[in-house]
Amino acid sequence: MSAHEGMQEPNYLEFKGKYKGIYSWIFSTDHKRIGLLYLFSILSLFVIGATIGLLMKFELIAPGKTIMDAKAYNAFFTLHGIIMIFAVVIPGLPAVFGNFMLPLQIGAKDVAFPKLNLLSWYLYVAGVLMVVISQFTGDQAPDTGWTFYAPYSFRTAGNMLPAVFGAFLLGFSSILTGLNFLVTIHRMRAPGMTWLRMPLFPWTLYATAWIQLLATPIVGITLLMIVAERLFNIGFFDPTLGGDPVLYQHLFWTYSHPAVYIMILPAMGAISEIIPTFARKIIFGYKFMVASSLLIAFVGYFVWGHHMFTANMSGKALYIFSLLTFLVAIPSAIKVFNWISTLYKASIYLQTPFFWAMAFIFVFMIGGFSGLIIGSLAADVHLHDTHFVVAHFHFIVFGGTGFAFFGAAHYWFPKITGKMYDALWANIGLTVFFIGFITLYMPMFFLGVAGMPRRYFDYDEVFHTGNIISTMGSWILYSGLSIIITNLFVSLKRGVKAPADPWGGSTLEWTIPSPPPVENFIETPIITKGPYSYK
Amino acid sequence: MSLKMEEHRDDLASKTGMWLFLFTEMLLFGGLFVVYSVYRYINADAFHLAAQELSVPVGTINTIILLISSATIAMSVTAIRKNNKKLSLLLLGFTILLGLVFLGNKYFEWGHHIKENIYPGSPVLASRGQGDVLFYGLYYFMTGLHALHIIIGLVFIGFIARLIIKDRIVSDNYVLLENSGLYWHLVDLIWIFLFPLFYLIT
Numbered sequence: 001m002s003a004h005e006g007m008q009e010p011n012y013l014e015f016k017g018k019y020k021g022i023y024s025w026i027f028s029t030d031h032k033r034i035g036l037l038y039l040f041s042i043l044s045l046f047v048i049g050a051t052i053g054l055l056m057k058f059e060l061i062a063p064g065k066t067i068m069d070a071k072a073y074n075a076f077f078t079l080h081g082i083i084m085i086f087a088v089v090i091p092g093l094p095a096v097f098g099n100f101m102l103p104l105q106i107g108a109k110d111v112a113f114p115k116l117n118l119l120s121w122y123l124y125v126a127g128v129l130m131v132v133i134s135q136f137t138g139d140q141a142p143d144t145g146w147t148f149y150a151p152y153s154f155r156t157a158g159n160m161l162p163a164v165f166g167a168f169l170l171g172f173s174s175i176l177t178g179l180n181f182l183v184t185i186h187r188m189r190a191p192g193m194t195w196l197r198m199p200l201f202p203w204t205l206y207a208t209a210w211i212q213l214l215a216t217p218i219v220g221i222t223l224l225m226i227v228a229e230r231l232f233n234i235g236f237f238d239p240t241l242g243g244d245p246v247l248y249q250h251l252f253w254t255y256s257h258p259a260v261y262i263m264i265l266p267a268m269g270a271i272s273e274i275i276p277t278f279a280r281k282i283i284f285g286y287k288f289m290v291a292s293s294l295l296i297a298f299v300g301y302f303v304w305g306h307h308m309f310t311a312n313m314s315g316k317a318l319y320i321f322s323l324l325t326f327l328v329a330i331p332s333a334i335k336v337f338n339w340i341s342t343l344y345k346a347s348i349y350l351q352t353p354f355f356w357a358m359a360f361i362f363v364f365m366i367g368g369f370s371g372l373i374i375g376s377l378a379a380d381v382h383l384h385d386t387h388f389v390v391a392h393f394h395f396i397v398f399g400g401t402g403f404a405f406f407g408a409a410h411y412w413f414p415k416i417t418g419k420m421y422d423a424l425w426a427n428i429g430l431t432v433f434f435i436g437f438i439t440l441y442m443p444m445f446f447l448g449v450a451g452m453p454r455r456y457f458d459y460d461e462v463f464h465t466g467n468i469i470s471t472m473g474s475w476i477l478y479s480g481l482s483i484i485i486t487n488l489f490v491s492l493k494r495g496v497k498a499p500a501d502p503w504g505g506s507t508l509e510w511t512i513p514s515p516p517p518v519e520n521f522i523e524t525p526i527i528t529k530g531p532y533s534y535k
Numbered sequence: 536m537s538l539k540m541e542e543h544r545d546d547l548a549s550k551t552g553m554w555l556f557l558f559t560e561m562l563l564f565g566g567l568f569v570v571y572s573v574y575r576y577i578n579a580d581a582f583h584l585a586a587q588e589l590s591v592p593v594g595t596i597n598t599i600i601l602l603i604s605s606a607t608i609a610m611s612v613t614a615i616r617k618n619n620k621k622l623s624l625l626l627l628g629f630t631i632l633l634g635l636v637f638l639g640n641k642y643f644e645w646g647h648h649i650k651e652n653i654y655p656g657s658p659v660l661a662s663r664g665q666g667d668v669l670f671y672g673l674y675y676f677m678t679g680l681h682a683l684h685i686i687i688g689l690v691f692i693g694f695i696a697r698l699i700i701k702d703r704i705v706s707d708n709y710v711l712l713e714n715s716g717l718y719w720h721l722v723d724l725i726w727i728f729l730f731p732l733f734y735l736i737t
Contacts, residue, residue, distance in 0.1 A: 112548045179555045187548040217559045221566035225676070233656040234672035235665075236570060241672075242665025247573055251566055 009517040011418070029114035032516060035100030036416070037121050042088055042096060043485070045128065049083040050481060052076050057440070057474035060467050063459055073457030074143035075158075079135065081146025082163060086170040087128050089401045090259060093266035094212075095124070095177055097408050098205045100416060102181060104509035104516060105199050107190025107525040112183040116176055123173035130166030134159045145455065147256070148223070150237035150248035154230040161230060168223045171216045174262070178212030181205050190508070192527035196290070199507045199531040200283065203290050204269030207297035211258045211265075215301065219255030222248065246311050253304035261300040263397055265293060267404030268335055271357050274411050275339050276532040277505045278354035279346035283532050285338040292331035299328045309380045318377055325375035332368055336361060351503065352426040356407030359434050363403060367395030370445065385455075388448025391441045399437060406430075406484060413488065414502045418515040419495030425487040433480025439473030506532050546710040553714040557721045560684075564725050567677050571732060574669045581666020586737045589674075590644065594734035597640050598726065604633035605723045608692070608716045618706040620699060627696045630719065634689045641682055645675070674733055681729060684722045691715050 010016075012032045019027050025037060056076050059066050068076065099117065103110055111117050135141050138159025144152055148167075153160055185206050189198065225236045226248075235241025237248040276283040283289060305313060305321030313321075339361060348354065370392040374380045383389060413421050443466040448454075452463045459467065501510035508525055509516070575582045611626035648671075652659035655672050695715045698704045704712050 112545070113552060116552075175559055179552055179559075182555055183548050183552045186551060187545055213555055213559055214562060217562035218566045221563045224680075225570070228676055232675075234676060235655070235668050236672060236676075241661075241668050242574075242578070243669065244573070244577075247570065251569070254566075 009519065009522055011513065011515040012518050013418070013515050015518045027118075029110075029118050030518065031099050031103050031110050031114065031117060032416075034117050034121055035096055035098075038091060038095040038099060038124070041121075041125065041128070042092055045083050046088045047481075047485070049080055049088060050478065052080040052083070054474050054478050056080065057471045059457055060459070061471040062467075063461055063464060065457070068457060070457050071140070071143065074145075074455070075135075075141035077455060078142050078145050078158075078163075079131075082131055082142075082167060084397075085146050085259075086167050087124070087131070089263045089397055090170070090174055091124065091177070092263070092401060092405050093270060093408065094181070094205055094208055094262070095120075096405075097201075097270060097412060098177075098181060098208075098266060101412065101509055102184060102202055102205055103188070104415075104512070104520055105202050105507050106185065106188065106193055107508050107521060107527065108184065108188035109520050111180050112187055113180050117180055120173045120176040120180070123169050123176065127166045127169030127173060130162045130169060134162035134166065137162070147252060148226055149252075150226065150229070150243075150245045151239065153226055154238070161227060164223050164226050164230075168220055168227075171220050171223070174212050175216045175220075178209035178216075181209040182213065185209075190521075190525045190527050194527075196287065197527055197530045200272035200286070200289050200293075201266070201269035204265045204272070204293045207293040208262050208265045211262050211297050211300065215255045215258040215262075218251060219259075222251040222255070246308070246313075249308050249311055250304070253307045254301075257304040257307060258297075258300045260396070261296055263401045265296060267360070267401045268293070268332075270404045270408040270411070271339065271360055272335070273505075273507065274353045274357045274407055275342050276534070277411075277503050277507075278349045278351060278357075279342050280349065280504065280534050281342055281346045281532070282530075282534055283338065284341035284344075285334070286530065286532075288334055289338055292334045295331040296328060299324060299331070303328055306375055306380070309377060310384045322375060322377050326372065329368060329372055329375075336365065336368075349504070352421070352423055352430060353407050353411035353503075355427065355430055356403055356410060359430065360400065360403040360407060363395050363399030363437065367392060367399055370395060383448055385453055386448035387444040387452045387454055390454050391444035391448060394441050394444075399441070406433075409488065411503070412509075413491070414498030415509055415514045415516070417492055417495070418498050419491055420498045420502065421491035421495055422487055425483060425490075429480055429483035429487055431480075432483060433477060436473050436475070436477025436480050440470055440477050441473070443467070443470045443473070506534060544708070549710045549714060550717075553717050557717060560721055560725075564677075564680075564728075567673070567680070568728070568732075571673050571677070574666075574673065578666030578669060581664060582670050583737055585667050585670040586733060586735075589734050591734050593640055593644055594730050597637050598730050600633050600637050600640075601723045601726050604630045604637075605720050607633065608719050612709060612713055612716055615699065615704060615709045615712060616706055620702075623712075624696060624699055627692055627699070631689055631692055631696075634685055634692075638682060638685060641678065645678075677729055678733070681722070681725055684725070688715075688719050688722050691718060 012030055017024055017028065025033055028034065028037075055067065056073065059068050059073055099111070102108075140156075140158045142158040142160050142163040143156055144158065144160065146167075148160070148164060153164070185198075185202060225234075228234050229236055229238065233241075235243045237243045237245050239245060272283060272289055303321060303324045305317055306325045309318060309321075339357075370388070374383050374389060374392060410421060410426060413419070447463055447466040447470075450463065450466075452459055452466075498514045500513050502514075503510070508521075508527075511525065512521060607626045607629040611623045611630065614620075614623035614626060648654065653671055654660065655668075655675060660668055660671055692715050695704065695712050698711060
């Protein structure tokens with residue numbers, strides 16, 4: 001009933017390869033199918049992680065024990081952190097939309113190493129399995145938080161080994177994805193696609209890939225040292241054996257701060273695709289957008305110390321890290337200004353992905369500004385380890401990356417599935433989700449300023465009101481999430497057929513049918529101008 | 536997907552990929568070099584004395600072995616380029632043999648220390664103070680991780696040798712052999728740093 005408009009080219013969903021059924025997915029080296037493998041794994045884990053978050057918020061509805069005790073709460077926030085950080089937001093946009101869209105946007109047939117791409121997914125699954133194993137074997141679930149801080153991580157009775165090794169495998173998977181994208185971008189751009197004719201989403205993937213490649217090994221070796229510490233009692237980070245726990249923090253954040261930019265850069269890239277498409281205008285300051293992506297990736301390496309302002313660093317180091325933290329805000333601000341300027345005098349086409357992009361800018365600004373508050377030394381001493389930090393982090397990573405993820409999901413849904421989603425329900429879902437998000441996280445800023453510490457299942461009576469509001473927000477947010485996801489799945493079955501270019505997009509992926517043919521481009525495209533070339 | 540039967544080969548891409556992977560390996564060890572420097576700075580005297588207990592001759596022999604093995608694998612690439620399959624395989628065999636000798640030396644070295652009750656967690660080592668605990672902790676961890684890389688390299692080279700036997704690596708398609716050589720050189724290079732750090736700087 002489809003795919004006979006002159007061409008006999010089957011699309012990637014209908015294509016019959018060597019294998020059948022589930023095997024045609026898990027043995028496929030097609031970047032589009034691997035992207036969807038990631039999408040389903042990540043979405044499932046996201047729902048699990050969000051459900052754990054929902055339970056934790058329910059625990060905090062009143063002081064004292066509501067549904068779980070301290071031990072269970074510790075185990076839950078650890079699992080929530082490991083799943084959401086290592087298995088959801090870090091691979092989120094690059095592994096799903098990067099895999100699917102990068103070759104399409106640069107006019108390539110696939111990524112440079114398709115088999116390696118599939119291997120990355122298997123490593124990802126293996127890493128997730130290790131984390132699952134850590135929950136169901138041993139005497140006690142891991143309870144260190146996702147940061148595995150020394151010396152607790154090798155003293156706790158929690159079942160740390162599988163969890164730490166799982167995080168190592170997830171990191172390895174991330175390195176290989178980054179490596180693949182770097183080579184793909186260097187070697188496989190379509191003829192005529194010079195560096196400055198490349199769309200901004202691939203550009204952010206490029207910057208991200210360098211971080212994945214150059215920062216992840218540091219956390220890899222650090223996690224291996226924790227493993228060795230637990231197994232052989234070596235003493236790297238054990239003060240009783242001469243080791244230094246603060247050194248662990250340095251090594252850990254040397255990766256884990258750049259990791260925040262692994263999460264946010266591709267999100268910014270997706271927003272930079274959505275905005276020009278729906279504004280019908282070339283993006284304002286294309287070159288500045290490119291430069292700011294690279295600058296964020298570069299400066300992002302040198303700010304890790306701001307996670308350790310209260311860990312007894314030297315005064316000079318504190319000033320330098322604080323200064324650099326303020327500097328890294330500049331390229332992010334450049335991006336926000338450019339998005340807003342793109343909208344100036346534009347004929348805006350109001351559709352769900354555009355609403356997501358606007359919501360992204362709103363929450364990302366709040367997240368960014370609150371970051372500057374805790375980036376300043378004096379304020380951080382007061383706010384460190386309070387709910388303020390939790391709120392800031394969720395505004396950036398859930399509000400930033402999460403919103404961009406759903407924006408990208410709606411933007412590319414017609415391309416990926418060949419169907420249109422139901423716009424009314426998508427907008428209702430977004431509205432409920434947005435209200436829930438603000439209700440959930442906004443009170444945490446006030447709770448943090450008032451002094452409520454993070455990572456406790458219990459709190460003082462004075463914090464009760466804020467927590468009730470926040471918990472109710474979590475219910476609204478979860479309802480919104482359910483509407484969004486249900487709508488996308490229902491649309492997959494019932495949606496009307498999508499045209500090749502439903503939004504009037506100008507990048508290469510919109511020039512081919514939806515869903516794309518197996519080989520992506522029937523003829524290799526030849527690029528003669530830059531992206532977003534609207535009149 | 537197996538639809539694309541027409542050969543798409545990009546040797547430069549493969550080599551770029553390998554080089555990028557080598558960057559990650561360097562950073563993996565880089566983290567350990569940072570840890571080493573910090574603890575050497577804090578425990579200068581203990582590191583100085585502990586390093587004198589390692590056998591410089593064994594370390595030197597192992598260094599020479601690895602350097603020669605790097606040369607043989609490089610020569611193996613040249614041999615296959617000149618279409619000399621037999622010589623190329625012979626040289627790879629040499630490389631594997633030298634790698635095994637290296638591991639053998641390492642085994643006896645470690646065995647010697649362990650016999651003297653010097654290993655992480657041993658009460659004898661603990662009684663010698665924090666500097667020694669850290670020195671030997673780093674020694675076992677770093678040389679152990681390096682030995683693991685040697686083993687991975689040997690398996691990789693063995694796999695490549697099989698491909699040469701099956702004529703999958705030939706005089707105009709040898710990028711996999713080159714990549715295995717690059718990996719082996721990196722393993723060699725890391726040893727070139729480990730050797731002075733543990734054996735020579737006393």
